[in-house]
Amino acid sequence: MAATDGAAPPPRSRRFRRRLRTRIILSFLLLGTGLTALFAFLTDYSRQRVESQLVEDVMNKNIDEFARLYYLDPSRNPELPVQQMRAWVYPADRFDRVRQEYPEWARLPNGNHTITNIGPDGESFPYRLAVRKTPDTWFFLAYDMSQATRGEAQLKRALIASILLFSALSLLIGWWSASRVMRPVTDLAARLRAYRGSSQPKRLATHFPEDEVGQLAEALDDYSIRLTEVVQRDREFNADVSHELRTPLAVIKGAVELLLSRPELDERTRARLQRIQRAEQQCSDLIGSLLLLSRNERGQGRSDVAKVAEQLLDSHRAQLGGKPLELRLEGEPGVVVVAPEAALSVALGNLVGNAVKYTPQGEVVVRLLSDAVEVVDSGPGLSEEDAAGLFRRGYRGTHAGHSQGAGIGLSIVSRLCDLYGWEVSVRPRTDGEHGVVAALAFGPSAEPETGDAAG
DSSP: OOTTOSOOOOOOOOOOOOOHHHHHHHHHHHHHHHHHHHHHHHHHHHHHHHHHHHHHHHHHHHHHHHHHHHHHOTTSOOOOOSTTEEEEEEEGGGHHHHHHHOHHHHHOOSEEEEEEEEOTTSOEEEEEEEEEEOSSEEEEEEEEOHHHHHHHHHHHHHHHHHHHHHHHHHHHHHHHHHHHHHHHHHHHHHHHHHTTTOSSOOOSGGGSOSSHHHHHHHHHHHHHHHHHHHHHHHHHHHHHHHHHHHHHHHHHHHHHHHHHTOTTOOHHHHHHHHHHHHHHHHHHHHHHHHHHHHHTOOOOOOEEHHHHHHHHHHHHHTTOTTOSEEEEEESOOOEEESSOHHHHHHHHHHHHHHHHHHOOSEEEEEEEOSSEEEEEEOSSOOOHHHHHTTTOTTOOOTTOTTOOOOSOHHHHHHHHHHHHTOEEEEEEOSSSSSSEEEEEEOGGGEEEOOSSOOO
């Protein structure tokens, strides 16, 4: 059994996708937050640059003025008219005092420096210190930065509050914009869901303006019309083919029954007529099942699994043509499936047919279980390539060779299982023997037989 079986193809991995509405809201939020944060950063950076430059200019001018006033009258310490500033001047004979009282000042070169000290209350306070050193005089000008630091902290708090405020505003605007943008799309999706199952869906474009959503609705209308026409033609074709094929099949059935009623028939002729009769029944079952599949409708009825399996094995025994292959049925009968015999015969028949076709010698065993049936063969087994292409329409296995077949049997089985809620699976044998185990599980549709057998 080659192209027949493996496990059902694994479901495609679903990537996590955010809803379009969420993506629009997040875009507004990120844009608003990002722009506000960038503006806040640039504002704070510019403030620091401007403030530093202004302080530098003020301190340079004041210390130069302080030195000029000192040289005009070295007998007294000049006074500075600027608040938050304090100046010191030390002649050469007092340089050692600076090194003792302010050792960090003594080590500083000329220029402006930022220094942080601890005050009497234990809190740190920053200040800027301008240093001008000459061989005979040292000048120091300190500028208290405490007020500027407090202002900087207040500005940062205001900027952070602005970022939070504008982020919330961006979120609100994004939510409102997403609602406005997605409302037509949501309406379109709701109308599509409302038309689900309708054979004549109404036009969508008439409910939307001539914008992008309106163009999408118009394209969906065009697609719906073409798809409806294709489905209608397919249904009409299936119905016509079913009707036209049933007539010659009925003629064949009647002729075979008439010939079988003759008592003078020899056993060889009778066996051939019975083979024709079984082929006619299989063809009728296949036509009925395909017609139900095309309509996506379940047929009514109850089927005895053991009875159908025995009929299929009898039919294939007559077609072995001397092939060294044993066909047998195992398990206890009594399982009834809520489905017509035609559907069960097509589904199980394809599994048995594949097992017989791809097993050159040995045995094919149909094993009856409580809610399933297994077809076990002793063929060449299942390759990885065949397992990957399992149930794909048109696929023929690596062991198919020049055998007849279009590779659609298992595709029909898969569609029947979807229609009736069954499960089909194929796996290699685990008992150490070559071959494949094809299982058809009926699930809730299987029930133990009560009373007379259903058919």
